Amino acid sequence: MPTNQDLNGSVAKTGDSPVLGGSGTKANGGVKGEARGVLGGIQQRVTSRVDEQKNRAADGLGGIADVFRSAGNELRSENEALASYVDMASDQMRRFADTIRQRGVADMMDDVTEFARRRPALFVGGAFLIGLGIARFLKSSADRGDDRRYSDFSSADPMTTSPYSNDRGSGGY
Numbered sequence: 001m002p003t004n005q006d007l008n009g010s011v012a013k014t015g016d017s018p019v020l021g022g023s024g025t026k027a028n029g030g031v032k033g034e035a036r037g038v039l040g041g042i043q044q045r046v047t048s049r050v051d052e053q054k055n056r057a058a059d060g061l062g063g064i065a066d067v068f069r070s071a072g073n074e075l076r077s078e079n080e081a082l083a084s085y086v087d088m089a090s091d092q093m094r095r096f097a098d099t100i101r102q103r104g105v106a107d108m109m110d111d112v113t114e115f116a117r118r119r120p121a122l123f124v125g126g127a128f129l130i131g132l133g134i135a136r137f138l139k140s141s142a143d144r145g146d147d148r149r150y151s152d153f154s155s156a157d158p159m160t161t162s163p164y165s166n167d168r169g170s171g172g173y
Contacts, residue, residue, distance in 0.1 A: 050105045061097035065090045 072086035100108075116123040 047105055054100055054105065054108075058097040058101040061093050061100070065093035065097060068093065 068086055068090035072083045072090060075083040075086060
């Protein structure tokens with residue numbers, strides 16, 4: 001029976017077709033294990049980044065809750081009822097921020113999946129509204145970028161302004 005050497009140099013018996021590693025278990029097992037290791041590393045890095053962003057979001061919500069709390073304290077002397085509503089909103093934001101901080105990414109994804117299964121119309125509607133909000137944010141960011149790009153142009157009338165003025169330092173073009 002013919003033999004072939006696999007990648008490690010060991011000899012394996014083969015049938016009619018030459019195959020590295022005999023039945024492929026040694027070569028394929030090494031490749032599969034290596035692929036699992038690479039995918040595990042990628043998954044770990046992505047999870048780490050998502051956890052960082054999750055903690056940032058929780059910190060941001062905590063900061064907003066603090067702002068609401070101080071606004072409620074300032075409103076207390078003017079309108080007690082409104083101040084109590086602002087305090088309730090602050091407490092809910094603080095609890096939500098703590099929940100985000102304590103829960104893992106996988107748990108949060110499970111919650112979203114479960115919610116989508118229980119109430120698909122509400123989930124799709126919410127996703128649509130979030131998409132509109134993101135699109136509006138991106139559009140406003142792009143518009144602001146356009147303003148900065150053209151800020152080099154003055155508001156002077158090109159018909160009355162001479163291109164040969166000395167304000168450019170070299171006396172023209």
